[in-house]
Amino acid sequence: MDHDSPLDPSGTQILVHQKAIAGNIKLSRGMRSHLTPGDFYDISYGGVVNGHRSDGPHSWLIPSDRWEDIVGWHWACQMQQA
Numbered sequence: 001m002d003h004d005s006p007l008d009p010s011g012t013q014i015l016v017h018q019k020a021i022a023g024n025i026k027l028s029r030g031m032r033s034h035l036t037p038g039d040f041y042d043i044s045y046g047g048v049v050n051g052h053r054s055d056g057p058h059s060w061l062i063p064s065d066r067w068e069d070i071v072g073w074h075w076a077c078q079m080q081q082a
Helices: 023-033 070-081
Strands: none
Touching: 023 070
């Protein structure tokens, strides 16, 4: 990874500083319904949020957990933890 690459909340440049196990997932889930759309217990089932189980990857992250830029994500993380 190049040090001049744009920062990404899920990128290795950020995750290397995360101290909690699955810390970014915990932050994303905590922001739901406060700062981003969604509910704390929403799960992505093969790309369908809270739908019927389908083939594909399952994730605690849902599409609204993605941020366009690192500045907005960093602000939201600070607000969530305050």
